[in-house]
Amino acid sequence: MSLDIKSVNIKPKRETFGHVARRIGEGKMASRYEEAVLDVQATANFHYRPLANPEFELYDVKKTAIVMEDWYKFMDPRQYHYSSYVIARAKQQEVAEQNFVFVEKRNMLETMPEEVKDLILNYVLPLRHYEWGANMNNLHLCAEGYGAAITSAFMFHAEDRLGIAQYLTRIGLLLSENDAVILSNAKQMWMDNGAWQPLRKAMEDTFVLKDWFELHIAQNVVLDAFIHPLYFNILEQELNSKGGSAQAMMTEFITSWNEECARWIDMTVKVASSESEENKELLNTWCKKYIDIAYLAVMPLAQKVLDNPEESMDEIKDALVTRLNKNGLNL
Amino acid sequence: MSKVFLALQAVEETRAIIEAIKEDNEHAVVEQQPAMTRVTAEGKLVVNAQTVSRYVGRDWDPQEIQLVLISLAGNVDEDYDHFTLYWEN
Numbered sequence: 001m002s003l004d005i006k007s008v009n010i011k012p013k014r015e016t017f018g019h020v021a022r023r024i025g026e027g028k029m030a031s032r033y034e035e036a037v038l039d040v041q042a043t044a045n046f047h048y049r050p051l052a053n054p055e056f057e058l059y060d061v062k063k064t065a066i067v068m069e070d071w072y073k074f075m076d077p078r079q080y081h082y083s084s085y086v087i088a089r090a091k092q093q094e095v096a097e098q099n100f101v102f103v104e105k106r107n108m109l110e111t112m113p114e115e116v117k118d119l120i121l122n123y124v125l126p127l128r129h130y131e132w133g134a135n136m137n138n139l140h141l142c143a144e145g146y147g148a149a150i151t152s153a154f155m156f157h158a159e160d161r162l163g164i165a166q167y168l169t170r171i172g173l174l175l176s177e178n179d180a181v182i183l184s185n186a187k188q189m190w191m192d193n194g195a196w197q198p199l200r201k202a203m204e205d206t207f208v209l210k211d212w213f214e215l216h217i218a219q220n221v222v223l224d225a226f227i228h229p230l231y232f233n234i235l236e237q238e239l240n241s242k243g244g245s246a247q248a249m250m251t252e253f254i255t256s257w258n259e260e261c262a263r264w265i266d267m268t269v270k271v272a273s274s275e276s277e278e279n280k281e282l283l284n285t286w287c288k289k290y291i292d293i294a295y296l297a298v299m300p301l302a303q304k305v306l307d308n309p310e311e312s313m314d315e316i317k318d319a320l321v322t323r324l325n326k327n328g329l330n331l
Numbered sequence: 332m333s334k335v336f337l338a339l340q341a342v343e344e345t346r347a348i349i350e351a352i353k354e355d356n357e358h359a360v361v362e363q364q365p366a367m368t369r370v371t372a373e374g375k376l377v378v379n380a381q382t383v384s385r386y387v388g389r390d391w392d393p394q395e396i397q398l399v400l401i402s403l404a405g406n407v408d409e410d411y412d413h414f415t416l417y418w419e420n
Contacts (some may be wrong), residue, residue: 007365032343033388079388088389 023072036081038072040148061146064213066272066279071147073271077263085156089163096167096253100174108246109174116244117175121182123305124231124247125172126190131165133203134158137219144212153264157220160261164254171250195300199227202297213272214286220265222290225320226298226313228258234312235305266327273328284329291317291331335405335416336371338364345399347386348378355379367401376405378414 014021016030019039024030030038046058056063061071068074080088103109109117138158145151169183176182190196202223209215232255236248248255273280295317302309321331337352339345345368352359352370359372370376383391393414405416 009365011363029346031346031386077388084388 031079033076033079033081033084037075037148037152041071041146041151059146063144063146064211065282066213066275068147068272068275068279072149073275074147074150074153074268076149076153077267078260080153080156089160092253092256096250099249099252100170103246103249104174108249111243112175112246113243116239116242116247119239119305120244120247121172121175121186122189122193123195123301124235125168125182125186126193126196127227127231128165128168128172129187129190130199130203130227131161131168133207134219134224135161135165137206137215141212141216141219150268154216157261157264160257164257167251167253171247174250195304198297198300202293205293216268217283217286218290218293220261221269221324222287222294222320223297224258225323226294226316228254229316229319230298230302230306230312232258234316238307262323266323269324269329270327280328284331287324287329287331291320332374333418333420334371334373335376335403335418336369337376337403337416338367338369338401339396340399340401341366341368342399344387344395347383347391348396348399350386351382352376352378355382372416375415375417380412380414 015027016024016035020030020035021028023038024034042059048058049056050058061068078084078088135158138154138161141154142151142158145154172182172186173180190200206215206218206223209218232251236244236251236255239245239247269283273283295313299309299313302313306312324331339348341363349361349368349370353361355377356372356375359370359376362369362371378393378396380391380393393409393411396414403416405418408415408417
């Protein structure tokens with residue numbers, strides 16, 4: 001007996017959801033990212049204004065002074081939706097795990113000079129509180145922002161910051177051989193040490209910002225652009241020559257994460273500034289304001305940890321200004 | 332000239348590859364079949380890593396094409412930046 005297997009080609013009636021098809025064009029296949037993000041934001045029928053903030057609707061475009069004709073112009077160049085984000089981070093987590101294993105196996109921390117260890121415990125570890133603040137800020141952005149394209153990216157960004165805080169904690173615990181007292185010491189530094197106070201003030205000032213896009217500029221665009229290059233590029237290169245190369249291995253995730261997120265952050269600035277002259281003016285004012293704040297807030301820390309603080313800080317600032325100008329601003 | 336062809340599984344990863352092929356190979360014909368997408372082209376078909384990377388939003392390695400590849404016809408020239416099918420006659 002012979003079997004004849006026939007195949008029937010059933011053509012799907014539509015390639016994607018109606019609201020996605022209206023944006024990308026009828027009959028085109030949508031990517032998972034487009035289906036996950038496009039027009040997911042609730043736009044109508046809110047009924048009641050929130051008691052906490054009755055000035056605005058529950059989701060309101062007026063919560064920022066930035067005006068966009070279409071909030072879905074902020075499409076993430078990394079195309080992060082749940083699965084692509086989780087897969088990308090899981091891969092990075094594996095690499096980071098390998099690096100920690102390597103450092104432990106080769107006893108790299110035993111050969112690390114005491115003064116390098118002290119510097120990391122006193123002047124790097126307290127950054128976990130900064131990262132936690134950044135986590136809160138991005139959660140706030142996700143809650144207050146408008147348009148699923150940008151709010152979902154804020155949510156992922158918030159989770160990343162928690163991850164970074166955890167990596168920093170882990171480094172501290174490795175250095176202290178799991179003595180948790182170093183965490184309270186680091187918190188003490190963050191709360192009382194003079195060098196940390198300007199940054200703590202700058203951070204806490206961002207907690208009360210009303211305009212969410214301004215908060216995005218302050219936290220993700222400007223403050224991070226000072227803190228991360230200082231700690232995870234310049235400082236680590238200096239530590240390498242002082243016998244602290246293990247630190248660079250353990251923070252590899254943060255460095256590569258930074259490069260990746262820069263693509264998304266640059267896009268947000270570019271899209272908002274190219275929308276209108278008013279947006280551009282606003283972004284210019286905000287960036288100028290926060291670059292000055294960040295410069296002064298981070299300088300005392302740079303003076304504690306770097307060999308040439310002034311020179312390095314100017315370098316960081318110039319790099320940020322060039323980057324922002326490339327994305328449509330004129331600073 | 333003979334035709335080269337590439338049959339890929341009809342999954343999410345394929346979508347970006349097909350978009351890239353359409354962009355870089357004007358002469359390529361894309362055909363949707365049950366559970367697979369078949370691309371035929373006269374003489375030569377190039378999949379550029381750079382174009383696919385743009386569609387997937389991350390660095391894409393031409394070796395990843397193996398994960399969705401069902402069948403192909405043509406000589407293969409593969410490098411870190413492209414996956415090319417061609418006939419030399």
